[in-house]
Amino acid sequence: EAGVVQSPRYKIIEKKQPVAFWCNPISGHNTLYWYLQNLGQGPELLIRYENEEAVDDSQLPKDRFSAERLKGVDSTLKIQPAELGDSAVYLCASSIGGHRGGTQYFGPGTRLLVL
Amino acid sequence: SQQGEEDPQALSIQEGENATMNCSYKTSINNLQWYRQNSGRGLVHLILIRSNEREKHSGRLRVTLDTSKKSSSLLITASRAADTASYFCATDAAPGNQFYFGTGTSLTVIP
Numbered sequence: 103e104a105g106v107v108q109s110p111r112y113k114i115i116e117k118k119q120p121v122a123f124w125c126n127p128i129s130g131h132n133t134l135y136w137y138l139q140n141l142g143q144g145p146e147l148l149i150r151y152e153n154e155e156a157v158d159d160s161q162l163p164k165d166r167f168s169a170e171r172l173k174g175v176d177s178t179l180k181i182q183p184a185e186l187g188d189s190a191v192y193l194c195a196s197s198i199g200g201h202r203g204g205t206q207y208f209g210p211g212t213r214l215l216v217l
Numbered sequence: 218s219q220q221g222e223e224d225p226q227a228l229s230i231q232e233g234e235n236a237t238m239n240c241s242y243k244t245s246i247n248n249l250q251w252y253r254q255n256s257g258r259g260l261v262h263l264i265l266i267r268s269n270e271r272e273k274h275s276g277r278l279r280v281t282l283d284t285s286k287k288s289s290s291l292l293i294t295a296s297r298a299a300d301t302a303s304y305f306c307a308t309d310a311a312p313g314n315q316f317y318f319g320t321g322t323s324l325t326v327i328p
Binding site for chain 1: 221235250252258259260261262305307315316317318319320321
């Protein structure tokens with residue numbers, strides 16, 4: 103069984119440029135998460151989807167961040183425009199039936215560097 | 218924001234020794250999970266303990282949960298060099314199902 107796939111693995115951009123991250127969850131997982139992880143810190147939830155519906159986006163900075171999960175499968179996270187403080191690892195995870203049921207499966211992450 | 222805090226922040230032990238790390242959290246929870254993260258990798262789920270459970274075992278892992286103290290501990294017995302990683306607790310907070318990771322404990326097991 104393939105795991106959670108994320109691309110790109112690394113991205114270097116200049117500030118004020120747009121950037122997009124893509125995530126393909128494990129087949130059959132209806133819950134998808136995007137997290138931000140700063141160096142030496144735990145992941146912080148940005149947004150959680152149940153199928154195509156964003157059910158928790160309270161931590162998503164909506165002035166510059168947006169996300170979509172069309173058809174309830176793949177998801178894209180976008181930052182426009184990027185700021186220096188956005189440099190971090192962006193993790194995608196998926197699970198069956200929400201986090202109450204248990205295991206989240208994480209992708210390897212996209213490491214973003216904003217110059 | 219993160220509601221969990223791990224203690225200690227860093228831990229270094231010899232191979233074969235036991236490693237204990239603690240997690241404290243702030244609000245009522247539905248469940249608490251522990252994850253491991255190797256350097257530069259994504260997180261891997263280790264174990265989940267529900268709010269009505271007090272102790273759970275999985276292989277060399279033992280997790281305890283004390284909801285009155287809002288704390289949990291993860292014990293890794295007979296540690297191996299391959300256990301070197303960061304360990305995070307994560308809480309499914311009640312109500313509202315907000316999901317929070319802690320700050321992590323960096324474990325180094327010296328061969």
